[in-house]
Amino acid sequence: MKFVDEFRDRTIAERIIKKIERFDSLKVNLMEVCGTHTMVIFKQGLKGMLPKNVNLLSGPGCPVCVTSQEDIDKAIELARDRRMIITTFGDMVRVPGTNSSLEKEKANGADVRIIYSPSEALRIARENPDKKVVFLAIGFETTSPLIAASVMDAQKEKIDNFFIFSTHKLIPPAMEALSKSKELNIEGFICPGHVSVTIGSDAYRFIAQKYNVPCVIGGFEALDVLQSIYMLLRQIKENRAEVEIEYFRAVHPQGNIIAQQLISEVFEVTDVRWRGLGIIPRSGLRLRKKFYDYDAEREFQPKVKKGKENPDCACGQVLRGVKKPTQCKLYKRICTPENPYGPCMVSSEGTCAAYYKYG
């Protein structure tokens, strides 16, 4: 297939691996921040192709996985209200909250619908004027421009039964938190490709400069990942810490200015809690005052007790790259994709799901 098969070419892969093998004196920990990268690495069997001195850590770039227990409980609480139609991306439905999940609420009669784009949620709101339609707005800088656009559309069309529950998060602050962490020694970041299409490479410059960690923005095909690893090793070898773009067919240093404007028109930056990482300052997005009418949390004020995570679940450590899923007590024995205990096993981008499926 055009633009896919070319990036899975075996002879080119072998050539890049040879180049990577030349850095055999470097023993390095590299983190792929994005869950989609984790999936590619597993699906294409890249770990087995890489030399042992390159250790890949999976990062927190899976939006479902980093959503806090409290936010999941709030979404479940919203779904229990029979006036509501809850619209969401698929993976959220199965994430276990403290006592329930959206999937279970759906079986109990809640109206929970899986959609592929926030514009569908808006359509559902238009078609069901007697219902309150809430969209669970999770994700990073990849999805936030779309959701910002749908909120603006709702305002323009004066749709007053459409709400979003924003748990949006920002990637660079999370990377900063990981760079500061004493328990980890990350020597290079493979930065998420799609997030970078929006925010550009400049957004990571402070990480490279302040924390002296090389960054490479990688695309999502096998060769992209291999090439990104090679570029990181080259930086480390040459004692450089810069932001380089491997995914230059899609990423611009300044990013997508229009998308950035959309985000800042609708959202403002706030402190939020990440599963596994705790509260990270200025790492989330909430609606600006002029869009308060679309804020599900303000409108319906779902009351939940302090969210309780399963104490045996190691999702938190897995998200920080401190533990591998195989080091979790629950992994594979109790926690499986059919019966997940933590979000990393639910999400198609979750590290535990990747280990389970392809490990």
Add this chain to the structure above:
Amino acid sequence: MDPAWSLPKGHVQPITNMVKKFEDDAKRILLAHGSGGKLSHQLIKSFVKKFRNLPLAKLDDSAVLKFKGKLAFTTDSYVVDPIYFPGGDIGKLAVNGTVNDLAMVGARPLYLSASAIIEEGFSLNELEGIVDSMNRAARAAGVKIVAGDTKVVGKGGADKVFINTSGIGLVDSGVDISSKNARLGDKIILSGTIGDHGIAILNAREGFDFRTKVKSDCQPLNGMVSEILKVSKNVHVLRDPTRGGLATSLNEIAKQSGVGIEIEEEKIPVKEEVKAVCEMLGFDPLYIANEGKLVAFVPQKDCAKILNAIKKNKQGKDAQIIGAVVSRHKGRVVVKTSVGGERVLDMLTGEQLPRIC
């Protein structure tokens, strides 16, 4: 310029549509069609006329059939949504699905039963269309529908129409095909492109608007199987990878036979459109359903002539040897990825797409 007296084009359509709708409304399934009374009889008679065969025409409580030899017997229910999709409909699927289940143990499919659960208010015209389609599919596969039943449930009690078919076939002596029979060294042949059915269904659903022309591969495989058995009875396993796709079928075989399986991603034929939709939605074609493809596990020495036999069949022109049974990792399937890596191919977890067949 249009003459002044002509109606604008958009106007003609709705009027004929309205008439058509009125006529359609008059022809809907009522609860009485399932009462066992007059309407039931009319309905059943109209089906009998279509399927036209002796055991059915007798209208006894059971069809009486003569056999000599080993029997294969199977049943399956069909709830596909939507009932009409590119490349087929629920009727065609219900016949071919059961025909193929029989063919996968090497049986010659002979007789089918068909039983429909119909929702009140379902259009008689559409039902007739489905029955016609079943009739055509049965003829194409060379089987007879010799027993049947219809039930009507209240509105909302079922979604449009569900069909169950059961089938009986004869297994020739010397044929021993089972998922337990895969042996070390066996070659694995796949009869054509994968994922067509699942993607066609997905595309026909509301909410997706991919402009692809992917059609379901819904087709009978008994012809192909009889061609295979003509050149060699030495076939160990046959399987049609329906729900759960090729990945799930291979896993079942690996487990049931207690062998390791290795396949090469590059060798697996996938249509460009199917690949594209999968890439976009994050699906893996290896897990997408098929309704007219088979995998065959055959000893190396017979592999070439069996592949030839499959390729001669028009349903098998894209056939490929995709892998082999190996001595390592018993009970598991490993894929060699096109980029040169390796990964374990697990069974499908959870539901990828509900109601695909």
